[in-house]
Amino acid sequence: MSKQRFFYCPVCGGPLVYKFAYGMDRLCCTKCGRINYENPVVGVAAIILNEQGKILLVKRAPDTTVPNKWCIPCGYVEYDEDVRDAVKREALEETGLVIEPLSVYAVHSNFHNPEQHTVGIWFTTKVVGGTTRAGDDAVDYIWSDLRSTPELAFATDRVVLDQLLANSSNKMGKNI
Numbered sequence: 001m002s003k004q005r006f007f008y009c010p011v012c013g014g015p016l017v018y019k020f021a022y023g024m025d026r027l028c029c030t031k032c033g034r035i036n037y038e039n040p041v042v043g044v045a046a047i048i049l050n051e052q053g054k055i056l057l058v059k060r061a062p063d064t065t066v067p068n069k070w071c072i073p074c075g076y077v078e079y080d081e082d083v084r085d086a087v088k089r090e091a092l093e094e095t096g097l098v099i100e101p102l103s104v105y106a107v108h109s110n111f112h113n114p115e116q117h118t119v120g121i122w123f124t125t126k127v128v129g130g131t132t133r134a135g136d137d138a139v140d141y142i143w144s145d146l147r148s149t150p151e152l153a154f155a156t157d158r159v160v161l162d163q164l165l166a167n168s169s170n171k172m173g174k175n176i
Helices: 083-095 155-169
Strands: 018-021 026-030 041-047 054-058 074-077 098-112 116-129 136-145
Touching: 018 041, 041 083, 041 155, 054 083, 074 083, 083 098, 083 116, 083 136, 098 155
Parallel strands: 041 116
Antiparallel strands: 018 026, 041 074, 054 136, 098 116
16 A cells, blocks of 8 residues: 555545555545555656767756656646647757657556656657757757666666667667
Protein backbone atom coordinates (compact mmCIF):
# COMPACT_ATOMS: atom_id res chain seq x y z
CA MET A 1 0.00 0.00 0.00
CA SER A 2 1.34 3.42 -0.93
CA LYS A 3 1.41 6.49 1.28
CA GLN A 4 -2.06 8.02 1.38
CA ARG A 5 -2.17 11.21 -0.72
CA PHE A 6 -5.92 11.82 -0.85
CA PHE A 7 -8.19 12.10 2.19
CA TYR A 8 -11.65 13.17 0.97
CA CYS A 9 -13.96 11.90 -1.73
CA PRO A 10 -14.07 14.20 -4.78
CA VAL A 11 -17.78 13.36 -5.28
CA CYS A 12 -19.36 13.70 -1.82
CA GLY A 13 -16.55 14.96 0.43
CA GLY A 14 -16.64 11.92 2.71
CA PRO A 15 -13.44 10.59 4.32
CA LEU A 16 -11.35 8.14 2.29
CA VAL A 17 -9.88 5.02 3.90
CA TYR A 18 -8.03 2.06 2.45
CA LYS A 19 -10.19 -1.05 2.06
CA PHE A 20 -9.56 -4.29 0.19
CA ALA A 21 -11.45 -4.08 -3.13
CA TYR A 22 -10.91 -5.85 -6.47
CA GLY A 23 -7.76 -7.64 -5.36
CA MET A 24 -5.89 -4.86 -3.55
CA ASP A 25 -6.17 -2.07 -0.99
CA ARG A 26 -7.89 0.94 -2.53
CA LEU A 27 -9.06 4.30 -1.23
CA CYS A 28 -12.80 4.03 -0.62
CA CYS A 29 -15.23 6.70 0.54
CA THR A 30 -16.75 5.89 3.93
CA LYS A 31 -19.84 7.94 3.02
CA CYS A 32 -20.82 7.02 -0.57
CA GLY A 33 -18.65 3.92 -1.14
CA ARG A 34 -16.95 5.29 -4.27
CA ILE A 35 -13.46 3.95 -5.01
CA ASN A 36 -10.90 6.70 -5.59
CA TYR A 37 -8.47 5.03 -8.02
CA GLU A 38 -4.86 6.18 -7.73
CA ASN A 39 -3.75 6.09 -11.34
CA PRO A 40 -0.42 7.28 -12.73
CA VAL A 41 -0.10 10.60 -14.49
CA VAL A 42 1.00 10.52 -18.13
CA GLY A 43 4.08 12.39 -19.31
CA VAL A 44 5.59 12.83 -22.76
CA ALA A 45 9.14 13.45 -23.97
CA ALA A 46 10.54 14.61 -27.32
CA ILE A 47 13.60 12.84 -28.69
CA ILE A 48 15.15 15.57 -30.82
CA LEU A 49 18.31 14.57 -32.68
CA ASN A 50 20.42 16.88 -34.84
CA GLU A 51 22.24 15.95 -38.07
CA GLN A 52 25.31 14.90 -36.08
CA GLY A 53 23.23 12.43 -34.06
CA LYS A 54 23.38 14.49 -30.87
CA ILE A 55 20.32 14.69 -28.66
CA LEU A 56 18.82 17.89 -27.30
CA LEU A 57 18.75 17.93 -23.49
CA VAL A 58 17.39 20.66 -21.23
CA LYS A 59 18.54 21.66 -17.75
CA ARG A 60 15.71 21.71 -15.23
CA ALA A 61 14.94 24.95 -13.39
CA PRO A 62 15.68 25.28 -9.66
CA ASP A 63 11.95 25.20 -8.76
CA THR A 64 11.18 21.90 -10.53
CA THR A 65 11.43 18.31 -9.36
CA VAL A 66 15.04 17.14 -9.70
CA PRO A 67 16.37 20.69 -10.18
CA ASN A 68 19.56 21.62 -12.05
CA LYS A 69 19.89 18.25 -13.76
CA TRP A 70 19.40 17.42 -17.42
CA CYS A 71 16.62 15.58 -19.22
CA ILE A 72 15.05 14.90 -22.56
CA PRO A 73 12.46 17.72 -23.04
CA CYS A 74 9.33 16.49 -21.30
CA GLY A 75 6.17 17.33 -19.41
CA TYR A 76 2.73 16.23 -18.38
CA VAL A 77 -0.26 15.65 -20.64
CA GLU A 78 -3.06 18.05 -19.76
CA TYR A 79 -6.59 16.80 -19.19
CA ASP A 80 -8.38 16.47 -22.58
CA GLU A 81 -5.06 16.86 -24.48
CA ASP A 82 -3.88 14.33 -27.06
CA VAL A 83 -0.42 12.90 -26.24
CA ARG A 84 0.97 14.07 -29.61
CA ASP A 85 -0.29 17.59 -29.01
CA ALA A 86 1.25 17.47 -25.53
CA VAL A 87 4.72 16.52 -26.80
CA LYS A 88 4.55 19.32 -29.40
CA ARG A 89 3.53 21.83 -26.71
CA GLU A 90 6.17 20.70 -24.23
CA ALA A 91 8.93 20.76 -26.86
CA LEU A 92 7.97 24.29 -27.90
CA GLU A 93 7.73 25.51 -24.28
CA GLU A 94 11.08 24.03 -23.20
CA THR A 95 13.18 24.28 -26.38
CA GLY A 96 11.61 26.88 -28.67
CA LEU A 97 11.40 24.25 -31.41
CA VAL A 98 8.31 23.31 -33.37
CA ILE A 99 8.35 19.54 -33.77
CA GLU A 100 6.30 16.83 -35.38
CA PRO A 101 6.08 13.59 -33.42
CA LEU A 102 6.96 10.68 -35.72
CA SER A 103 6.42 7.56 -33.64
CA VAL A 104 6.34 6.26 -30.10
CA TYR A 105 9.89 5.17 -29.30
CA ALA A 106 9.52 3.98 -25.70
CA VAL A 107 7.03 3.77 -22.86
CA HIS A 108 8.23 3.38 -19.26
CA SER A 109 6.93 3.68 -15.71
CA ASN A 110 8.68 6.43 -13.75
CA PHE A 111 9.12 6.21 -10.01
CA HIS A 112 11.43 9.23 -9.57
CA ASN A 113 8.87 11.20 -7.57
CA PRO A 114 7.57 9.24 -4.55
CA GLU A 115 4.49 11.49 -4.47
CA GLN A 116 3.46 10.80 -8.09
CA HIS A 117 3.85 7.66 -10.19
CA THR A 118 4.04 8.58 -13.88
CA VAL A 119 4.04 6.75 -17.17
CA GLY A 120 6.26 8.36 -19.78
CA ILE A 121 5.92 8.18 -23.55
CA TRP A 122 9.05 9.10 -25.55
CA PHE A 123 8.45 10.15 -29.17
CA THR A 124 10.91 10.35 -32.03
CA THR A 125 10.44 13.75 -33.62
CA LYS A 126 11.28 15.94 -36.57
CA VAL A 127 12.01 19.65 -36.15
CA VAL A 128 9.82 21.72 -38.48
CA GLY A 129 10.50 25.23 -37.17
CA GLY A 130 11.50 27.48 -34.34
CA THR A 131 14.81 28.52 -32.80
CA THR A 132 16.52 26.54 -30.05
CA ARG A 133 16.31 28.24 -26.66
CA ALA A 134 15.61 27.20 -23.07
CA GLY A 135 12.19 28.17 -21.74
CA ASP A 136 9.36 27.36 -19.32
CA ASP A 137 10.86 25.05 -16.65
CA ALA A 138 14.17 24.65 -18.53
CA VAL A 139 17.03 27.09 -17.87
CA ASP A 140 19.59 25.83 -20.40
CA TYR A 141 20.02 23.38 -23.26
CA ILE A 142 22.79 21.36 -24.86
CA TRP A 143 23.24 19.08 -27.83
CA SER A 144 24.77 16.03 -26.16
CA ASP A 145 26.49 12.93 -27.42
CA LEU A 146 24.40 9.91 -26.44
CA ARG A 147 27.42 8.26 -24.83
CA SER A 148 28.49 11.11 -22.56
CA THR A 149 25.60 13.11 -21.16
CA PRO A 150 25.67 15.42 -18.15
CA GLU A 151 23.99 14.19 -14.96
CA LEU A 152 20.45 13.17 -15.87
CA ALA A 153 17.39 13.96 -13.79
CA PHE A 154 15.51 10.77 -14.61
CA ALA A 155 16.73 7.17 -14.71
CA THR A 156 14.30 6.36 -17.51
CA ASP A 157 15.96 8.95 -19.77
CA ARG A 158 19.19 6.93 -19.39
CA VAL A 159 17.26 3.79 -20.39
CA VAL A 160 15.95 5.57 -23.52
CA LEU A 161 19.41 6.93 -24.40
CA ASP A 162 20.86 3.42 -24.05
CA GLN A 163 18.09 2.13 -26.35
CA LEU A 164 18.97 4.81 -28.90
CA LEU A 165 22.66 3.84 -28.71
CA ALA A 166 21.90 0.13 -29.09
CA ASN A 167 19.56 0.74 -32.03
CA SER A 168 22.02 3.06 -33.76
CA SER A 169 24.92 0.60 -33.44
CA ASN A 170 22.75 -2.15 -34.94
CA LYS A 171 22.20 -0.14 -38.14
CA MET A 172 24.86 -0.74 -40.78
CA GLY A 173 26.77 2.37 -41.79
CA LYS A 174 25.09 4.65 -39.28
CA ASN A 175 26.74 5.64 -36.04
CA ILE A 176 25.27 8.05 -33.56
